[in-house]
Amino acid sequence: METGLPKFDSAFSIDCVIFGFEAGELKVLLIERNEDPFKDWWALPGNLVENDESIETAATRILYELTGLRDMHMEQFHTFGEIHRHPLGRVITVAYYALIRIIGQKEVKPVTQYAKKAFWHAINDLPKLAFDHSLIFDTSIQKLRRRLSYQPIAFELLPEKFTLTQLQLLYEAILSKKLDKRNFRKKMLSYGFLKELDEKQKGVSYRAAKLYKFDRRKYNKIFQNDLEG
Amino acid sequence: METGLPKFDSAFSIDCVIFGFEAGELKVLLIERNEDPFKDWWALPGNLVENDESIETAATRILYELTGLRDMHMEQFHTFGEIHRHPLGRVITVAYYALIRIIGQKEVKPVTQYAKKAFWHAINDLPKLAFDHSLIFDTSIQKLRRRLSYQPIAFELLPEKFTLTQLQLLYEAILSKKLDKRNFRKKMLSYGFLKELDEKQKGVSYRAAKLYKFDRRKYNKIFQNDLEG
DNA sequence: TTTAGTTAGTGTAAATTTTACACACTATAT
DNA sequence: ATATAGTGTGTAAAATTTACACTAACTAAA
Secondary structure, X not given: OXXXXXXXXXXXXXXXXXXXXXXXXXXXXXXEEOOOXXXXXXXXXXXXXXXXXXXXXXXXXXXXXXXXXXXOEEEEEEXXXXXXXXXXXXXXXXXXXXXXXXXXXXXXXXXXXXXEEEEEEEHHHOOOEOOOHHHHHHHHHHHHHHHHOOOOXXXXXXXXOEOHHHHHXXXXXXXXXXOOHHHHHHHHHXXXXXXEEEEEOOOOOOOOOEEEEEOHHHHHHHOOOOOOO | OOOOOOOEEEEEEEEEEEEEEEOOEEEEEEEEEXXXXXXXXXXXXXXXXXXXXXXXXXXXHHHHHXXXXXXXXXXXXXXXXXXXXXXXXXXXXXXXXXXXXXXXXOEEOOOOOOEEEEEEEEHHHOOOEOOOHHHHHHHHHHHHHHHHOOOOOHHHOOOOOEOHHHHHHHHHHHHOOOOOHHHHHHHHHHHOOEEEEEXXXXXXXXXXXXXXXXXXXXXHHHOOOOOOO
């Protein structure tokens, strides 16, 4: 691709697939690019890694710049290093996924200059993405699915207090398949790391469901001898 | 660490954890470094990524330079990007594991200049490693264990024809635990992707075992609908 | 050829886990 | 009071996993 833009030699970046869960749907935060290349395209938020920061730090910073949020769950899942994945030069990128809890509104105010705006998109209805970001996204979903079975990542996407139905809907969204209600509940409760609260859902126009909390201490106790990697 | 060596700005490398299986033991190929920093230390083979090659290509090249082998199974498993992981400057490294079949001798003739020699080391008896390579190795083992349960990686480490006992010993070595012989065989054979040959082990001073082959075509057919990532 | 030594190869019963499946209860809104 | 919508619950069958020990086959040495 000939863009007329200045080329650069070689660089190193982070791209983030930011997942959120709302209204029974799994969503991803995309930015609309403000700059060439791929001006006006949707893309995963990302940026270059500075020389004086680790890639973890860079990922945290980039996420903060975009969402204003810190301390969310993040995990590296793959590094993409095709030569021509960026039209302006060699850019190797480490991809992270991030799981965030609060989805205030459809639009998020990005703090960076290269993004016009940021929107939540349902994962089953994504636009075409800039660069190789569609590949990066597809890879992220696969990793997420796999990790769901051996890491307590679902609770990073739910509010602190949640109902079993919400938890099940989230599992179904990530795995992209229906699960049996009774079996799901039986299984989840059998682990012993869900704490039933003396509280119920509010503001619903039907029978309110019990609320639960994820008890990380118990989780760690139960799985302390298992490998997590 | 002050070494007096020239510093460089920022670079990008590949490090490889090369696994082999011999005499019932899982082994890793380490090089003895010929250059500072960490001269005379054992290290994982690795090298810088050139600007005109993808990271996959670089990994393949580096592996070839060290072992003279091509077409072995390789897979990326993590990227290490702490700022000070390399004493001479910023080096971000993508770590791959490689699985290789033939272990001719204890020593491998490396083709590169920075390695004095290369030796197979039993994974339970590793020396201290240069840089953050011990961490990289530990991570590789965890990933290997996890992937063993959903990818047919064991067969990359065995000769084309193998006995069930060899296969079991390999599983035990990777998982670092004993398995029940009858249950292991029952399970493995039940998958249907092992082909029993009309041939037996040779050169053993006891009852020779049947040889089996991994039938990749059948494997793919059986697992075509499952995700592999 | 006999014997000792070594690994190969095999089956079953019990326990556990997974699956399939449907209806009464509770709360709200009208 | 009644219609509506989601909550919450149990059981039986099937499938999978686990625990467990001896005979068969072959080689090597006597």
